[in-house]
Amino acid sequence: MAEDRKLTLWNGQIKPTVRIAGRGEPVVFLHSAFGPMWDHFLAALARNHTVYAPSHPGTGPDDVDGIRALEDLWDLVLYYYELFDALGLKSPAVVGHSFGGMIAAELAASDPARVGKLALIDAYGLWRDDTPVPLASALAPKVLAKCIFHDPGDPATKLTFPDHHDHDAVIRVTWSINCANKFIWPLPDKGLKKRIHRISAPTLIIWGRHDGLMPPVYAEEFHGKIAGSQVAIVDDASHMCPLERPDTVAALVTDFFKS
């Protein structure tokens, strides 16, 4: 049974909702800039793990002002250790997608003891001058859809680009993007390259072969900076591969964490 646990953290200022489901070793999932969504990927992951999927500060249903309680990335990292403590997680496996991947990498680099295993999926956080990452918020939705979905007609695009008549969904997704942008604007390079060598968790880097936002050269960039890491490229998928190929990506994560 899934549980939505509401927490009050950061001296009462941040109230995330954590979806907890499944059974098995704990896995924390950090979502992309599009906000928390319980999708097929997490359901697949929950078949073998107890999945903890917290809402990023500001993106939970009762938490719109939560984003204002944090000033910078350092605050955010400490906040997540506090969240781990509140959930009784000492050194869980952490999966992060896109923006959430950047946070996962920062958590594993800042205090390597807090992250037991790590899976980074099309993660933000590094920068190559020869392959600049476009500012997603400055792209027309149609252009962005082509960058992040291998098939722009994929039904999952409805989750990331809600119909404009669905006001609540538009507000939710827009605000989620704003809350993520606080930490990746204007460029997603916030110094991870200086700290990433500290990561000691066994790390799997998963990348959509057709990621048009951050091409697989970024998978190599992470791989080169995290000792002992492995890379898995997902075919017929782009930046949103957990939405596009949920079973494939969940199996990659599960097999890696088992090994």
Add this chain to the structure above:
Amino acid sequence: MKISMFHLMPYRDLPDDFEKRYHSIWVDPPYWEIADPRKIGQYYNWTFDELIHAARAGIDGICVNEHHQNAYGMMPNPDVMGSVLARETNGLDTAIVQMGCTLPTTNPPIRVAEEYAMIDCISGGRLVAGMPLGTPQDVNLCYGIPPVEHRERYHEAHDLIMKAWQARETFAWNGRYFKLPMVNLWPRPIQQPHPPVWIPGSTSLSTWEFTAKHDHCYCNLSFFGNQFGKQVLDGFWEYVAKQGLDANPYRVGFLQLVAVSENDAQAERDYYKHIRYFYDKCLLVPDEFISSSGNQDHRSLVNSVKNLNPRLGRIIGQIKNWKFADFVKNQFVIAGGPATVRDQLMEAVKNLRVGNLMVLLHIGSMTHEETLKNIDLFCGEVLPHFRDVWDDEWENRWWPKGLLARRQDAAAGA
């Protein structure tokens, strides 16, 4: 009432097919394909000459503003313009209306306080201190400020500037975004306790609250005319009434495009092509750049998503087919002979209840000579009919005090 001439300082010679070939006039218009720096130098000098000409012709104030990476607004630092205008209009009763420095991107913000103080000193106390939040294009895209911090930085910069002007002692500023150990400005403004502050806004609830709380002047800077402006300002006046504040028309500023010629038919011959240029080329900005939601707080985001103005969207979609008469009918531009402009502008002023009007008298590709003609006809045939509007009942508390007194002296002496 007070009427000021606004200038955007646009590129006046964009290629005819600009809107077909290019993505945007703002943020990413290709400089090397289009721009000629010698022409731009000429535009700057024409812009000075036009604003100074308006001042000599009796306009109440002259306005410049700030944009970045923008071919319709090439004043990245309005104070570079304002200092020249202040110097060149000394001896005239013209306000220098800086509309103004974008607060969240001027770092540290006391730079704005210092430059405005310079202009107030140079001009002998004629500054109006505009304090814009800045557009998403300028602040978030060009200058890299995260949208969610945009308004917080703005509020902090405003509070710091106001304190820096007025503090009697050197102070330390330990803000969230700005930290300064010893603030003690030299120079400071002539106007005490501080120059009048005008706040540009579109429809954001947060800006209404902010403006009312600080008792500043709220300015709706719109290119879509007074009919849509009325929807915004009706909301503002309703808000003001709810706060128990007076309905002083000088609380409000509004920008209106105005083009005057000898008669209505001549106005169409003189100005239609420039109006087309303005709406076709100068306003070519893709939605994803404008996307106002990014820098709104959550409440304003909810308000704007749920209360989208479908009528404005529909109308904007039709502009490409508009004739001259449509621009006038919809009041995007008040244009015609002096009598037409007088009547329509008077109706708009009364309708909006606006005391501090700004008029855009240089539009798009207008030549220097045409601009001077528009200024002369406006200042000669239109402006005198507006001098006394509102003054029987209300005092303009948002205008340089020295200029109010001088205007009254002149009237008494006449």
